[in-house]
Structure formats: C-alpha cells, structure tokens
Amino acid sequence: xxxxxxxxxAPDMEVVEECTVKEVDLTVPKTDDxxxxxxxxxxxxxxxxxxxxxSFVNQFFWYRTNxxxxxSVAAQIAVVPIGHLMARTLPTRQVFEGTRFAFSMNPGPFNxxxxxxxxxxxxxxxxxxxxxxxxxxxxxxxxxxxxxxPAFLVMITTQVLGFGWAGLFRKYLVEPGEMWWPSILIQxxxxxxxxxxxxxxxxxxxxxxxFLIVMITSxxxxxxxxxxxxxxxxxSWVCWLAxxxxxxxxxxxxxxxxxxxxxxxxxxxxxxxLGSPLASPWFATLNIAIGFFLVMYVMTPICYWLxxxxxxxxxxxxxxxxxxxxxxxxxxxxxxxxxxxxxxxxSRIGPVNMSTFFAFTYGLGFxxxxxxxxxxxxxxxxxxxxxxxxxxxxxKKIDIHTKLMKAYEKVPLWWFLVIxxxxxxxxxxxxxxxxxxxxLPWWGVLLACAIAMFFTLPIGIxxxxxxxxxxxxIITEYVxxxxxxxxxxxxxxxxxxxxxxxxxxxxxxxxxxxxxYMKIPPRAMFIAxxxxxxxxxxxxxxxxxxxMGDIPNLCDTTKLPAGSQWTCPMDRVFFDASVxxxxxxxxxxxxxxxxxxxxxxxxxxxxxxxxxxWLAQKVFPQQKWISLIHMPVIxxxxxxxxxxAAVNFTSWIVIAFLSGFIVFRxxxxxxxxxxxxFAGGLDAGTAFMTVLLFLGLQSRNISVNWWGxxxxxxxxxxxxxxKGVVVDGCPVV
Numbered sequence: 001x002x003x004x005x006x007x008x009x010a011p012d013m014e015v016v017e018e019c020t021v022k023e024v025d026l027t028v029p030k031t032d033d034x035x036x037x038x039x040x041x042x043x044x045x046x047x048x049x050x051x052x053x054x055s056f057v058n059q060f061f062w063y064r065t066n067x068x069x070x071x072s073v074a075a076q077i078a079v080v081p082i083g084h085l086m087a088r089t090l091p092t093r094q095v096f097e098g099t100r101f102a103f104s105m106n107p108g109p110f111n112x113x114x115x116x117x118x119x120x121x122x123x124x125x126x127x128x129x130x131x132x133x134x135x136x137x138x139x140x141x142x143x144x145x146x147x148x149x150p151a152f153l154v155m156i157t158t159q160v161l162g163f164g165w166a167g168l169f170r171k172y173l174v175e176p177g178e179m180w181w182p183s184i185l186i187q188x189x190x191x192x193x194x195x196x197x198x199x200x201x202x203x204x205x206x207x208x209x210x211f212l213i214v215m216i217t218s219x220x221x222x223x224x225x226x227x228x229x230x231x232x233x234x235x236s237w238v239c240w241l242a243x244x245x246x247x248x249x250x251x252x253x254x255x256x257x258x259x260x261x262x263x264x265x266x267x268x269x270x271x272x273x274l275g276s277p278l279a280s281p282w283f284a285t286l287n288i289a290i291g292f293f294l295v296m297y298v299m300t301p302i303c304y305w306l307x308x309x310x311x312x313x314x315x316x317x318x319x320x321x322x323x324x325x326x327x328x329x330x331x332x333x334x335x336x337x338x339x340x341x342x343x344x345x346x347s348r349i350g351p352v353n354m355s356t357f358f359a360f361t362y363g364l365g366f367x368x369x370x371x372x373x374x375x376x377x378x379x380x381x382x383x384x385x386x387x388x389x390x391x392x393x394x395x396k397k398i399d400i401h402t403k404l405m406k407a408y409e410k411v412p413l414w415w416f417l418v419i420x421x422x423x424x425x426x427x428x429x430x431x432x433x434x435x436x437x438x439x440l441p442w443w444g445v446l447l448a449c450a451i452a453m454f455f456t457l458p459i460g461i462x463x464x465x466x467x468x469x470x471x472x473x474i475i476t477e478y479v480x481x482x483x484x485x486x487x488x489x490x491x492x493x494x495x496x497x498x499x500x501x502x503x504x505x506x507x508x509x510x511x512x513x514x515x516x517y518m519k520i521p522p523r524a525m526f527i528a529x530x531x532x533x534x535x536x537x538x539x540x541x542x543x544x545x546x547x548m549g550d551i552p553n554l555c556d557t558t559k560l561p562a563g564s565q566w567t568c569p570m571d572r573v574f575f576d577a578s579v580x581x582x583x584x585x586x587x588x589x590x591x592x593x594x595x596x597x598x599x600x601x602x603x604x605x606x607x608x609x610x611x612x613x614w615l616a617q618k619v620f621p622q623q624k625w626i627s628l629i630h631m632p633v634i635x636x637x638x639x640x641x642x643x644x645a646a647v648n649f650t651s652w653i654v655i656a657f658l659s660g661f662i663v664f665r666x667x668x669x670x671x672x673x674x675x676x677x678f679a680g681g682l683d684a685g686t687a688f689m690t691v692l693l694f695l696g697l698q699s700r701n702i703s704v705n706w707w708g709x710x711x712x713x714x715x716x717x718x719x720x721x722x723k724g725v726v727v728d729g730c731p732v733v
Contacts, residue, residue: 021180023281024517026672028188032404032519036114037107039524042086043114047121050075051532054125055539057691062128063136063547063554064565073680074687075122076115076187077215080194083110083118112195116518117528119187120511124532129540130500131155133574134492139548140555140568141575142488143332144339148545150434156537157427158496160419161449162504163530165456166512167416169505172457174512177399179464181513183279188517189676211677218267218685225266226686227693229708233266234647239714246716246731250316253717257316258296259646262712263654267686270651273644277656278679282664283628284466285656291637292649295364303356309595311356312722318355319573319642321580326725329353331579339439341486341583351595352584361641362590363599365474367606368636369455372470375610375632376458401516408521415526424449427497439490440497444480448498451476456502462632463506464513470636473499477581482591491582492574565698569643606635 050072057070090106131154138146173179193207205213225232238252238261254262264270270277274288304311313326321329329352336342424445431440463469476498480491508529515525553559555568580589590596609631617626638649664671703709719730726732 021177023182023185024177024180027185027676028401028517029192030400030404032407034407034519036111038113038117038521039527040107040114041090041103041105042083042110043117043121043528045086046079046082047118047528047532048535050079050118050122051125051535052539054122055536056125056543058125058128059132059540059543060547061694062132062570063551063568070126070687070691071683072119072122072126073187073190073683075126076119076190077194077680077684079115079118080110083115086110112191113518113520115195116191116515116520117524120514120525120528121532123507123511124529124536125539129155129159129537130503131158131496132540132544133571134489134496135541135544136548136555136568136571137492137575137578138489141331141571142335142339146437146489148541150430150437152537152541153426153430153434154438154493154496155541156534157423157430158500159504159533159537160423160530161427161452161497161501162506162508163533164416164420164423165453165502165505166508167411167413167420168453169457169460170509170512173460173464173509174516175398175402177401179461179513181464181510182281182284182466183275184510184514184517186276186279186676186679187514190680191518193677193680207673207677210674211681214678214681215685215688218682219689220685222267222686222689223693225264225268226690227697228704231708231710231712233264233269234262234645234712235265236262236647236712236714238262239712239717243713244716244731246719246721249714249717253317253712253714254647254650255645255712256318256714256717257646258300259650260297262647262650264647264651267682268690269648270655271683273640273648274652276679276683277652278659278675278682280656280660281466282657282660283630284633285653285660286628287466287630287633288637288649289653289657291634292653294634295360295638295641296646296649299360300357303360307722309356309359310353310722313720313725314353314355315718315720316355317357317642317645318718319358319576320355321576322353322355324350324353326720326722326727331583335583339487339489341585346584346588351588352580354580354596358642359596359599361638362474362596363602364635365639366478366599366602367609368470368632368639369475370603370607371610371635372455372458372462372632374607375630376461378610378614380461401519404519405516405522408519409523411522411526419530431493437489438493439487440480440493441484441490444484444490444494445497447479447483448476448494449501451479451498452502452505456505459502460506460509464509466630466633469503469506470632470639473577477577478586478590481581481586485585485587486583488578488582492578495577573643606631609635 054070054072054075061070087106087108087110092104092106094102094104096102131151134154135146135151138144189207190211193211234254236252236254236259239249241252242248250257251260252262253259254264274280277285280288300316303309304316310324313324314322321331323329330349333349334342334346336345427445428442431438431445432442435441459470473495476495477491479498480494484490484494511529512522512525514520515522548554551566554566555571557567560566580586585591586594588594590599613626613629613631616623620626638644641649659671659675663675697703716730720727724732
C-alpha cells in the first residue's frame with residue numbers, strides 16, 4: 001500500500017508538505033510502501049558480495065599513482081539484473097518453517113528498498129579505511145615494525161567510533177528538511193530510474209534509457225584518457241608554447257603548478273577529489289571557485305615571486321619536504337632507535353622546509369576550523385536552538401519525508417551509546433597495551449574523541465547544505481603535536497580518532513539520509529551499516545597486508561622501476577604530515593622554534609571572516625548576494641591540494657557551473673529529469689572501463705608508448721628558480 005500526504009499527525013507536530021529545498025522537492029518521491037520486504041536473503045547475499053569486492057578493489061587501487069575509488073554506484077547498477085534473476089529463479093518456500101528464524105529466499109519481486117540496503121552495504125567498501133595510512137607509513141615509509149593485530153584494532157575502532165557521533169547528532173542532521181545532503185540526490189535519482197516503470201515520453205528517452213546511453217558512452221570514451229591518450233587527463237597546452245621556459249610551464253602545468261588554461265577531458269580527473277560536480281549546488285560551486293582563484297592565482301604567485309619563506313628555492317607546487325638548499329630531506333636520518341626525533345641529528349642537518357604553497361595550505365586549514373564554528377553560530381545558531389527546544393518538547397516542524405518515516409521504529413539512542421562506550425574502552429586498551437607501537441596515551445584518546453564530537457555537528461551542517469566537508473586533520477595534528485611531540489605514530493593515531501571518526505559519522509549520517517529519502521526502516525539501515533563496516537575493515541586490512549608483502553618496494557619511489565604505478569601518492573602526503581606534526585612537531589615548524597610561525601595568524605583571520613560577512617549582511621540587507629558568501633567553503637576549498645592539482649579544480653568548476661547554473665536555471669525540466677542520472681552514468685561507465693583496462697592490459701604491463709601517453713608535457717614546472725639551486729633536469733639560474 002502506498003502512503004501519501006496523509007492528514008493524520010500528532011497535535012504538537014506541524015507537517016510541511018512542500019520540501020524546503022527545491023532540488024529535493026524535484027527529486028525525492030513523497031510516497032512510501034511499508035509492506036515491501038527489506039532484510040531479505042537477496043539483500044544479504046548481494047550486499048556482502050558487493051562490500052567484499054569493492055573493499056578489495058579500492059584498497060588494491062589505493063597504492064597506485066592514479067588512485068581509483070570505485071563508488072557504490074557501480075554496485076548499485078550491477079546488482080539490478082542479478083536481483084531480478086534471483087527473484088525469478090530462487091525457491092519461494094520457507095526455510096526453517098515453523099520456527100522464529102523462518103524466512104523465504106524469494107519473498108517476491110526484487111524491490112527498491114532491498115536495493116537501497118545492498119547499496120549501503122556496498123558503500124561500506126567504497127573508499128578506503130583511512131587508518132590504513134598508519135600501516136603504510138610505518139611499514140613502508142618509516143620502515144618500522146607494526147604487527148597485524150594492533151593495526152587491525154586501530155582500523156576497526158576508527159570506523160566504528162563514528163557510529164556514536166552519528167547517533168548523537170542524527171536528529172539535527174537527518175530529520176530536518178534543510179539538511180538535504182546534495183550528493184545523496186544522485187543515488188535517489190538512479191534508484192528511481194532503475195525501478196520506476198516509465199512510459200517513454202514522446203520524442204524523449206526514458207531515464208533508464210538515458211542512463212544506459214550515458215554509461216555506455218562513458219565506458220567507451222574512457223579508453224582514451226585511461227589508456228590510449230592519457231594526456232587528455234591533464235591537457236596543459238600552455239606549456240607547449242615555450243618548452244624551455246620554467247616560467248611558462250609554472251603557469252601552464254595543471255598537475256605541478258598553476259594550471260592556467262589546463263583542462264581535464266577525463267571524468268576521473270574531474271570528479272576525483274571534489275566529488276561529482278553535477279551534485280554541487282551553485283552557491284557552493286561559486287564559493288569553491290572564488291577560494292580556488294584566490295589561492296592559486298593571487299596568494300600563490302604573490303608569495304612565490306616575493307620569495308616568502310624562500311619560495312623560489314623549492315618547487316612552486318609540492319608536498320615534499322626539503323632541506324634549506326632545496327634538496328629532498330632524508331627523514332630516516334633524524335629518527336632514533338625509539339622511533340622518536342633524534343634532536344642532535346636534526347640540529348646538525350637543519351630544519352624541515354616546505355614549498356610555500358604547502359605551508360599556506362596548512363594556514364588555510366588553520367583558518368577553516370574557526371571559520372566553520374563562527375559561521376555555524378552566526379548563520380545557524382537560531383535554527384539549532386529551535387531544533388534543540390523541539391527535541392525536548394514543544395511543537396515540532398517536520399517535512400513530508402520525516403512524517404512518512406514515523407511509520408517505522410527508530411534506532412534507540414542507547415544502541416549508539418553502547419557502541420560508543422565499548423569502542424572508546426577498546427581504543428584505550430589498545431593504545432595502552434600496544435603503547436610501544438601506537439605511542440598514544442589514554443588521555444590522547446579522550447581528547448581526540450572530544451574534538452570529533454565537538455566538530456561533527458558544525459561540519460555536518462556544512463556538508464549537508466553545501467556538499468563540502470572541511471577537514472579536522474590539521475587541527476588534530478596541531479593539538480597532539482604540541483601536547484605530545486616527537487612521536488609520529490601517536491600523531492597519526494590521534495588524527496584518525498579525532499578526524500576520521502567524525503568523517504565516518506558523516507558517512508553514516510549521509511546513509512541515514514539516503515534511507516530517510518527512500519523510506520528504509522532505520523533499524524534495518526543500522527544493521528546493514530554495522531555489518532558492512534566490520535566486513536569492509538577486515539577485507540581492507542587483509543588486502544593491504546597482502547600487497548605490502550607481495551609488491552617489492554611498494555611506495556618507495558627511490559627503488560621502484562621507472563613508470564611504476566605503485567607510488568602511493570596519498571600515503572606519501574600522510575607520511576609527510578606525520579613528519580611535520582608528529583616527528584618534528586609544530587613547535588619546530590609553526591612555533592617559536594620554526595620559520596613558519598606567521599602562519600598561525602590564519603586562525604584569527606578564519607574567525608573574523610564569517611563575522612565580516614554576517615555584519616555586511618546586516619548592514620546591507622537588500623544585497624541578497626552577500627548571503628551566498630560562505631567563508632568555510634571559500635577557505636577550505638583547496639583543502640585537498642596537494643595531492644589534488646589545479647586541473648582537478650578547473651575542470652570541476654566548469655562542469656559544475658554548466659550543470660548547477662546554466663542547465664538548472666534555463667533548462668530546469670531537463671535538469672530535474674536527467675541531471676543526477678547523467679552523473680551516475682558517468683561514474684559507472686568510467687569505473688567499469690577502469691577495472692577492465694587494469695585486469696586486461698595494465699596488470700600485464702601492456703601499454704601504448706607514444707607522445708600522447710608521455711605525460712602533460714611540462715617537465716620544468718617543478719623546477720626551483722632561486723639562484724644557485726641545482727636540481728637534476730632543471731636549468732641553473
């Protein structure tokens with residue numbers, strides 16, 4: 001039976017039939033059928049298989065030079081014909097008939113709700129377990145021992161800790177209609193296209209037909225940037241104008257410098273770091289574009305050509321660590337036998353230096369967090385207070401989707417609290433019992449949890465409304481680096497508990513919002529999330545452990561053969577951060593003993609920036625454009641740089657502008673019908689072709705060697721320009 005716009009409601013509850021966000025109103029169905037079976041045999045089988053496969057594939061690709069993340073969209077599509085096949089062929093008789101465990105392997109047609117839960121399972125394996133970086137950094141880059149069991153404990157507790165924070169804040173980040181989670185609408189549109197029967201409109205394709213056309217086209221096209229003509233991934237044509245000029249190549253390189261004119265004709269390049277541009281609201285795209293422009297084309301050139309912090313001694317754009325003469329820093333030379341900083345060696349060799357761009361990206365990270373807090377207090381404080389009052393009584397205002405979800409039993413808060421308490425106790429035990437390996441004291445665990453809990457709500461509001469997530473990685477590194485310096489593993493552990501547990505919480509909340517939109521019983525969602533998370537962590541850990549033992553010199557670029565794909569760029573950034581914040585410590589980098597102390601002013605700047613916007617809005621209320629200025633997004637827009645490069649941003653901004661502004665404003669009917677379907681088709685086609693290319697050709701070292709596969713053609717873009725600095729392959733100034 002389909003429930004729709006019912007008039008029955010509690011006397012203390014006001015139901016808003018129209019969704020407050022137009023994109024949601026156009027995309028999400030306002031109906032529900034509570035009779036559909038959810039926790040079916042098909043769901044468990046297909047969900048677990050998808051979770052295992054995606055976990056293995058994503059961890060396998062994580063170490064490669066071009067890391068590939070296969071999203072749950074691929075599984076979302078692949079299971080549809082299998083689900084329908086199982087519905088036609090599996091027996092319908094009851095198993096364990098007459099007992100409390102009785103169930104049918106085939107309760108009827110393959111339905112949209114079990115499909116959503118399968119996708120939730122798959123989503124647990126879509127991405128990577130961030131704590132794997134600790135294992136990679138310690139074993140592969142620091143070349144120290146870390147056994148499997150403590151590594152597994154860190155990974156599982158990091159992922160599960162997020163359940164606690166999600167449970168505490170779901171009332172504020174899932175139920176309100178204003179918290180609409182833009183990226184979720186892609187999957188909602190795709191589910192509807194795959195399940196709703198639709199007559200072909202006259203002169204137009206159905207959504208299913210359109211999705212298949214886009215997916216097949218994307219699949220076929222990706223053989224060019226993925227294998228035959230890789231230069232399309234980073235098309236830096238400006239470099240070709242002056243092949244011997246360092247300046248021109250610094251301007252034109254989309255991968256190693258400013259990326260003026262650079263464009264990526266490759267969906268993987270476009271969506272790799274900022275997510276799908278087709279899911280970004282226009283005001284968020286505009287703020288990201290402003291932030292990127294100010295950082296890349298104002299701040300970076302000024303700082304570099306004024307030689308601030310010796311910028312010309314190092315590459316314009318790099319996340320590597322250097323000595324004062326521009327040579328690469330040998331980190332192993334400043335580590336003692338206890339895996340602490342060797343102070344005598346550090347004094348002898350000299351301080352760690354960064355490219356000025358890298359240093360200022362840390363400064364922007366400093367600014368983003370106070371900007372987030374102040375922005376939420378000024379612009380959302382009243383709404384949060386109102387929601388808090390409603391949570392403890394009084395008249396509640398809910399939208400149609402929250403009303404329909406009242407038909408299902410909620411997940412009790414104590415379920416989340418039990419998981420939270422047990423998990424924190426296990427973390428403290430692990431860090432105390434394996435202290436020689438993990439280095440983090442018990443008070444560090446509690447402090448990391450406090451930071452994660454404090455920031456989950458404000459950062460969740462930003463993500464739920466803008467599709468962008470300011471990170472906590474820098475502030476967590478900074479805090480523990482000052483309180484407990486010269487211990488790199490302690491710094492890494494503190495970061496994953498303080499930062500990644502919050503990220504996991506937001507992932508779980510996004511899944512809850514997907515279930516909210518698709519009317520999935522919350523308890524079924526909870527079970528799928530818990531089981532999927534545990535299974536994915538086991539697979540990620542075993543896959544990483546296998547690759548570390550099976551691939552010679554994994555991540556060691558000094559020993560890998562030329563052109564090797566196993567260079568681990570994401571792990572390298574994580575390792576460099578552990579050196580800066582953990583081994584050397586912020587006091588010797590950004591404090592009284594370091595040369596980058598001025599970067600700390602970004603904290604103050606970040607706190608002031610949202611206040612100025614708020615003040616301008618009060619003084620000039622008639623200027624509506626002022627309310628679109630979102631300082632946390634502007635300041636945090638380049639948080640993924642590096643490893644993200646200029647070409648990732650320039651390409652993303654162009655597509656996001658075309659979709660979120662041009663098409664949404666002038667072709668709204670087309671946008672409503674096809675926009676998110678288009679995004680899902682591009683994701684799926686690219687993912688399928690990438691896996692096929694690797695398994696069929698690249699894993700066997702079958703390649704095409706010609707000019708179009710020789711890189712972006714900007715070999716001098718990473719050269720320093722200071723006088724007397726000598727680097728192989730670079731002209732001497």
